[in-house]
Amino acid sequence: MNNHVEVERITIIAFAHHKGGTGKTTSCLNIAGFLAKSGKSVLVVDVDPQANATSGLGIDPDTLKASMYDLFMGKCPGYQPVKITDIILNSRSGIDIAPSSLELVGAEPFLYTTEGRAKMLAEILLPVRDRYNYILIDTPPSMGQFVINGLVASDHTVITFDRGVFALHGLHTLLTIFSDIKEIIGPKITPDLAILTRWDCEEKDKGGVRGFISRISRKHTPAKAKEEVMIREFEGEVRKYFNLVYPVPYSREIYEAQKAGLPISHFAPDCPAGRAYSGIAEVIQKW
Numbered sequence: 001m002n003n004h005v006e007v008e009r010i011t012i013i014a015f016a017h018h019k020g021g022t023g024k025t026t027s028c029l030n031i032a033g034f035l036a037k038s039g040k041s042v043l044v045v046d047v048d049p050q051a052n053a054t055s056g057l058g059i060d061p062d063t064l065k066a067s068m069y070d071l072f073m074g075k076c077p078g079y080q081p082v083k084i085t086d087i088i089l090n091s092r093s094g095i096d097i098a099p100s101s102l103e104l105v106g107a108e109p110f111l112y113t114t115e116g117r118a119k120m121l122a123e124i125l126l127p128v129r130d131r132y133n134y135i136l137i138d139t140p141p142s143m144g145q146f147v148i149n150g151l152v153a154s155d156h157t158v159i160t161f162d163r164g165v166f167a168l169h170g171l172h173t174l175l176t177i178f179s180d181i182k183e184i185i186g187p188k189i190t191p192d193l194a195i196l197t198r199w200d201c202e203e204k205d206k207g208g209v210r211g212f213i214s215r216i217s218r219k220h221t222p223a224k225a226k227e228e229v230m231i232r233e234f235e236g237e238v239r240k241y242f243n244l245v246y247p248v249p250y251s252r253e254i255y256e257a258q259k260a261g262l263p264i265s266h267f268a269p270d271c272p273a274g275r276a277y278s279g280i281a282e283v284i285q286k287w
Contacts, residue, residue, distance in 0.1 A: 023197030033263025034281035058261025
C-alpha cells in the first residue's frame with residue numbers, strides 16, 4: 001500500500017452501468033493503469049461482488065483475509081468496525097486495490113436497515129483521501145446500494161456502453177436513476193464522460209484465416225455497412241447527453257492483459273484499445 005504522499009487534489013470517479021458486459025471494469029482498470037503509469041497514485045475500490053476488478057489486478061479473491069465486505073459490515077450495528085487501510089493491497093502494476101469478494105453479496109441486505117447507508121462508502125474512503133491522486137470505484141452491474149454508494153462518494157461519473165440494441169434504453173434508465181438519487185438523497189449525479197466499447201466479432205478473428213481473407217479482400221458487406229451506420233447514430237445520440245464521448249476499439253490484447261492480471265497500460269499500451277484508454281486518462285487528468 002502507498003504511504004502518505006503529497007497530493008495536490010483528490011479526484012474520485014465512479015464507473016457505472018446497471019447492465020453487465022459494457023466494459024465498465026475493463027475501462028476502470030485500464031484508465032487506472034495509465035494514470036498510475038503517468039506517476040499518479042491510484043486506488044481502485046471494488047464494490048462489485050463479482051470481484052472482477054480485484055482479479056483483473058492479479059489478486060485472487062478467494063485468498064483475501066479481509067475485503068470490502070468487512071468494511072460495509074463494520075458500518076452496521078453489532079459488527080466490528082474495520083478501516084480501509086486494513087484491507088488495501090498493492091498490485092504488480094503499482095495500483096492499490098481495496099478488494100472485493102463474493103461475500104459482499106451478503107452485506108447489501110444489512111445496508112437497507114442502516115441509517116445513512118447511501119454515504120457509507122464516502123465515510124469509508126475518508127482515511128485515505130490524502131494518500132491518492134485518484135480513487136476509481138468499480139460498481140456492480142445493478143442499481144442496488146453499492147452502486148448508489150459509489151455514485152454518492154464520487155466527484156465524477158463515467159458511464160460505459162456496448163453496441164447492444166438496448167444500449168440507448170440503458171442510458172435513459174441511468175439518467176432516470178440519477179434524477180431519483182437527487183430527489184431522494186440530495187446529491188446531484190451528473191455523468192461526465194461516456195465510453196463506447198466496440199467489441200467487433202470480425203476483428204476478434206483477424207489473427208486467423210478469416211481475418212486474413214477479410215484483410216486481403218476488404219469486403220464490406222451490406223450488413224456491416226448497416227451496423228456502422230447504427231453505431232454512428234448511437235454515438236450521435238449519446239453526445240446529446242455527454243460532453244465527452246470516447247469510443248474504444250476492440251483489441252485482443254485486452255483479454256490477454258486481464259488473464260495476466262495487468263491493465264493494458266502495463267501489457268500492450270500501443271494496441272488500439274491501449275491508445276484509446278491512454279487518451280481518456282489524459283482527459284481525466286485535466287479534471
